[in-house]
Amino acid sequence: MEQQMMNSTQSTPTETVKRILNVTENLALFYNPANGHHSLRALTQLSQNSVLHTFSAREYVARPTYLSVQVADDRHIHLAPEFLQYINHSCEPNTFFDTSKGEVIALRNIAANEEITFFYPSTEWSMTQPFTCFCGTRSCLGQIQGASYLNKQALVKYRFAEHIHQRLQGVFGAYWKTTRGLSLASVSARLRLPALPPFPQISF
Secondary structure (H helix, E strand, O other), X not given: OOOXXXXXXXXXOHHHOXXXXXXXXXXXXXXXXXXXXXXXXXXXXXXXXXXXXXXXXXXXEOOOOOOOEEEEXXXXXXEEOHHHHHOEEOOOOOEEEEOOOOEEEEOOOEOOOOEOEEOHHHOOOOOOXXXXXXXXXXXXXXXXXXXXXXXXXXXXXXXXXXXXXXXXXXXXXXXXXXXXXXXXXXXXXXXXXXXXOOOOOOOO
């Protein structure tokens, strides 16, 4: 998903964000008046591998936009339901967009009040509007441009949608077949975490 105005998460005091709408029984839309950004947060603890929500195409777009998600080599969609467009980028994401199944999946346990994030290059090969990431994580990559711009060291850290996986295999050949296995093992090991304690409660 290419969101220029909401392109990356950044640590902000939880008391500054305001809940504006419960979109499901487990997810809510929040607004940060300090920077004008929206975000999705968990209302309850969510388990690793659980499906947060399903998605489909509200519309197909001929060219990618800052709100579109790439679902195939030459296919980009605007999301339905629309609230999923507020899932922001992080270089240490807690969800993954499975474009083959149309599911948003928890990569690890997600605590109540934690922001929902995903790694934009996991679905985007080359982004229309690259941006500088300020997610503030230890592994922040800085410039986010799409999977085609990632170095080999970064590739092993992430899970990629099937169409991105195929492109990477085409570029790197036998190297990617090995790296693919290492990547999945690395992601699984890194995310094999105990249940997280609840985040500090947010004032509404």
